[in-house]
Amino acid sequence: MSTQDNVKATLPSVASQPDGWRALRFVGRGTGPLLLALILYIAVISAIAPAFLSPFNIRNVLLQVSVSGIVSIGMTIMIIAGQIDLSVGYLVSFVACVMAFLLQAGWPEAGVAVIGLLLCVAMQMVTGFVVSRLKVEPFIITLGTMAIYRGFAMLMTKGTEIPLDGKFELLGRSHVFGLPTPVYVFVGLSVAAWFVLGRTVFGRRLFAVGENGEAAFLAGVNVRNFKVRVYALHGLLAGIAALILMSRIGVGSPTMAAGLELETIAASVVGGAALAGGRGSIFGTFLGVIFLGIISNSMNIIGVSTFWQYVMLGSVVVIAVILGSLARTER
């Protein structure tokens, strides 16, 4: 007891941190400006187009972002670990095609779902294994696996879609208390990931490995196996996203999730993750996902063409990266 009092006496700022600040700790370091920008944007948009704030539209935005949101969680974890995955869009597409194929062949839904998840985890683990043992750049390896998944998906489907014919609707099309089920999955997984990163030893190690792999190794972390676990976790999240996406759209298509890698990397980066590794937060990514979703949704409402939406999305990412870099050099 008395030693603790001593500690407090020598470290005044620890003890005297205002409680309000502590309560805000869940926000994560550096997400304040993003939260502010998001609120400002919502204020401006709802002034221009009041329809934006209608319950129907809010529900719509949440549903639209849930698939990329789930994958963004995995991508953020990858980026914090100093990794990146360009293949995830076609991995999701490919696995959805496999599942659709099996469903069409009459396999039971639960079995197909398990196979889909395992397939995603297994393929990511193979990538993780190659990256961590052979010390090759994940950027190049996943560029390669992206092409491979794309090719397999095309070969399987001969370039067309595989319809589900009304099967497997529960996950993507059902509602609970008026909100689509995928929204619950997204929010639930976000909370779980926030807990894992902020409150577990896995989280501690994740940031350590991403910041300085050598130092992490010398501090007793089996860095190679750890990376494989990170890939596996990312694969599991991609698998869940594949299930939801397939269920929502009602088909398996070889290009159904094309571009997902960019959306999710963008959301992570807007949320404060640094591609150099060691930095990023789930709450930031959550805001990033919502922000990007709101931008595209609001542009649709106002009637801005898709082409301009790309320009807008791209600009947000670039500005976020520049602001992040400025904030870092300030320190």
Next chain:
Amino acid sequence: MSGTTNNILLSLRGVSKSFGATVALSAVDFTLRAGEIHAICGENGAGKSTLIKILAGVERPDAGEMIVGGKRIDVNSPSLALQNGVATIYQENSLFQYLSVAENIFLGDELRRFPGVVDRRAMLARAQSLLDQLGASIDVGAPVSSLGGAGQKIVEIARAFRRNARILVMDEPSASFSQHETRLLFRAVREMAANGAGVIFISHHLEEVFEIADRVTTLRDGRLVSTRAMADTTQAGLIRDMVGRDVDQVYRRMPQTAGPIALETRGLSGAGFRDVDIAVRRGEVVGIAGLVGAGRTELLEAIFGRFPVKGGEIRLNGSPVRIVSPGDAIRRGLCLVTEDRKLSGLFLGQSITANMAVAYFSKFPAVLDKAAQLGKAVLGAIQQLTIKVTSPEMPVSSLSGGNQQKVILGKWLLTEPDIFLFDEPTRGIDVGAKAEIYAEIQKLVERGKSVLMVSSELPEVIGLSDRLYVMKAGRVVGELSRDQVTDQAVLELAL
């Protein structure tokens, strides 16, 4: 030194600089004569870095004047400093590793045959003659990455020479060099001085200062303490000036009665070392001296499981063990303070807590980050080691070198090890922080811990060790007890 007192290249008068509320320099006077090598000493935070930055034109003084070549100048950019003949060579080298030596020397200022056409041959010849004048035999066509540390520094000197720099500022140029490399570097520095340039030499290595400098200026807390001719001063006097108190035998520690053998190697071989037999008792500090490249670091890292052992065995408390990874070593009660804290010791952008947490959980596995327990342990380590911070959530990048080193020591104390492996425990930290690290080592052995320490600083390794092994070319070539050990005895074995 030519002895001409009126041949002054540079003088600073009453130079002051503050950053916010922190006074970095306060009314400092300084003169540099032609042909002189002038060392600047001081603890971290004494104002050396600020002084360098002002000379280099990176920072502008708040008050005072800088006089170069008899005229008062206002240097507000690095290029202006260079135009005034002041070249600065920083601790981190600024060369392009994949360009050749000659290309580096002439970068941005190439010799041309016609406008836009580089005269390669002329540059090679001129570069060669510059390096010859500096007494260095370096292949000017080779890429810089093929040179050792000293070679690279010499290339930087040649670049300054080529730009007709009259004043050369060198910040810790030999921080990680072997004695041989240091000798090569010093030769080039002396040649520059012999050519009439003035050299400002910043170093933590007091022996080097005594070897190369003509005069020494000491700073403390941003103020000028003294400027002395080297011949009129002693190491003890210099240390007194730097720390402001008598540091009576900084390196000496009380010998300890040693217990049973805690760590032993028998015929241990691995990459970089062969047939190594050493033993460390409980309550004992054992040093390993030798040149850089003698296999000392490799030995420590192999014991710690960083690299595989090829032959022989490691024994802990008498029983043979196989240590397969650093994690395994940590669980068996070992720890390793590495040579390069930024490269392999710290997570620079992260908090003190985060830096200490990873090793802690390697020793005491857990799923949940037991924040309360960890926080208490971290605060305890911060207190015990008097790490100067306002909060354990401060990023370690904001700490001084000495405090960073203490964070690393604290990280290991949390794992409650029995055997401490230190690789250059006080590299690049100031005398005050050194003394504190030594005091911690003393406390460790008093508590019955074992310390195996590699150090290239002879006074350190000799003063601290109860016993000393000397390594050369991967083998242990001698063992010296406390009463046998002298500088000369160590060097005779090591060279």
